[in-house]
Amino acid sequence: xxxxxxxxxxxxxxxxxGAGIGMGIATSKAAEAVGRQPEASGKINSLLxxxxxxxxxxxxxxxxTALIIIFQS
Amino acid sequence: xxxxxxxxxxxxxxxxxxxxxxxxxxxxxxxxxxxESDLQKxxxxxxxxxxxxxxxxxxxGLGMLAPPQQAELHVSVFAPRMTLLGFDVSSSVVxxxxxxxxxxxxxxxxxxxxxxxxxxxPKGLQLALERMVGFFGEYxxxxxxxxxxxxxxxxxxxxxxxxxxAITELFGLRPPTADLVMTGSIALITxxxxxxxxxxxxxxxxxxxxxxxxxxxxxxxKILSDIATPVSLACRLYGNMLGGMIVMHLVYMALxxxxxxxxxxxxxxxxxxxxxIQVFIFVTLSLTFIGEAAE
Numbered sequence: 260x261x262x263x264x265x266x267x268x269x270x271x272x273x274x275x276x277g278a279g280i281g282m283g284i285a286t287s288k289a290a291e292a293v294g295r296q297p298e299a300s301g302k303i304n305s306l307l308x309x310x311x312x313x314x315x316x317x318x319x320x321x322x323x324t325a326l327i328i329i330f331q332s
Numbered sequence: 333x334x335x336x337x338x339x340x341x342x343x344x345x346x347x348x349x350x351x352x353x354x355x356x357x358x359x360x361x362x363x364x365x366x367x368e369s370d371l372q373k374x375x376x377x378x379x380x381x382x383x384x385x386x387x388x389x390x391x392x393g394l395g396m397l398a399p400p401q402q403a404e405l406h407v408s409v410f411a412p413r414m415t416l417l418g419f420d421v422s423s424s425v426v427x428x429x430x431x432x433x434x435x436x437x438x439x440x441x442x443x444x445x446x447x448x449x450x451x452x453x454p455k456g457l458q459l460a461l462e463r464m465v466g467f468f469g470e471y472x473x474x475x476x477x478x479x480x481x482x483x484x485x486x487x488x489x490x491x492x493x494x495x496x497x498a499i500t501e502l503f504g505l506r507p508p509t510a511d512l513v514m515t516g517s518i519a520l521i522t523x524x525x526x527x528x529x530x531x532x533x534x535x536x537x538x539x540x541x542x543x544x545x546x547x548x549x550x551x552x553x554k555i556l557s558d559i560a561t562p563v564s565l566a567c568r569l570y571g572n573m574l575g576g577m578i579v580m581h582l583v584y585m586a587l588x589x590x591x592x593x594x595x596x597x598x599x600x601x602x603x604x605x606x607x608x609i610q611v612f613i614f615v616t617l618s619l620t621f622i623g624e625a626a627e
């Protein structure tokens with residue numbers, strides 16, 4: 260495997276950094292909100308799931324780009 | 333026939349079975365009495381050792397019967413091609429047809445055998461079906477802002493079809509959703525639905541004017557975001573399904589012939605729960621964008 264291919268793939272997966280930090284902050288806020296008002300736990304739960312899946316998509320874009328770089332050149 | 337794995341596998345299977353049978357006999361004898369939890373604690377070692385021995389025995393036995401070829405990780409971002417009746421199609425098409433057949437047969441069975449027996453007071457399967465359809469109707473109303481029967485029916489169909497596509501992964505096939513062309517086509521349908529409902533609720537002039545809200549400067553950006561919507565929907569579903577497939581490939585490759593039971597537990601997350609969440613996200617986002625365009 261070419262050296263540049265490896266460097267490119269490694270750079271592409273760095274998008275996971277931002278996604279991880281963002282999702283951690285979002286989950287902490289959700290846990291705080293549930294602690295403050297346990298009756299709203301259902302709505303907070305579904306909102307959290309939606310937000311997490313959307314934030315995760317940036318990490319997925321980087322992952323798919325790295326895969327395409329590795330396996331198609 | 334190598335002696336050591338054969339003897340080891342047979343011994344492990346026998347020991348495992350004996351341990352579990354002893355535990356089951358001891359627990360059944362004291363059914364419902366006070367000492368049941370003490371007995372369960374006493375026989376916990378039997379459970380752990382018995383399952384471990386069975387797993388070891390299966391692994392060694394399978395390793396003897398079907399020795400694994402040295403496999404390196406072969407992942408292709410495109411689905412493998414195959415020829416069907418002289419046409420060169422990708423495997424996603426064929427597996428997609430299998431998923432379609434599953435959903436269609438289930439729907440036909442429900443229509444022919446279950447619906448004619450509907451009663452005034454629903455219970456059982458009728459209750460489940462009514463709840464499902466009602467949930468999608470309410471969800472469409474909540475997310476898209478308007479109530480439309482064909483739209484909620486389409487969303488239910490897409491949810492069932494994508495779930496069936498995910499279930500085919502449990503049978504060892506490559507899921508059709510791990511193919512960018514397939515997710516791209518469904519996202520393209522969503523794109524056309526966004527335009528259709530936008531034009532239906534606002535008219536052509538109103539829709540173009542809505543691109544220029546709040547200032548005309550954002551006009552190109554809104555057009556770009558309209559185009560980026562189906563791309564992001566397609567890539568999100570594709571990337572998640574591909575990632576799950578790769579992780580399961582890695583697990584099977586790492587465990588080799590000892591892949592009995594452990595991949596099933598992991599598969600419960602990667603092949604069952606995760607795809608359902610992604611399908612839910614897909615439907616929610618489609619409805620949200622349609623609602624945004626039609627508002």
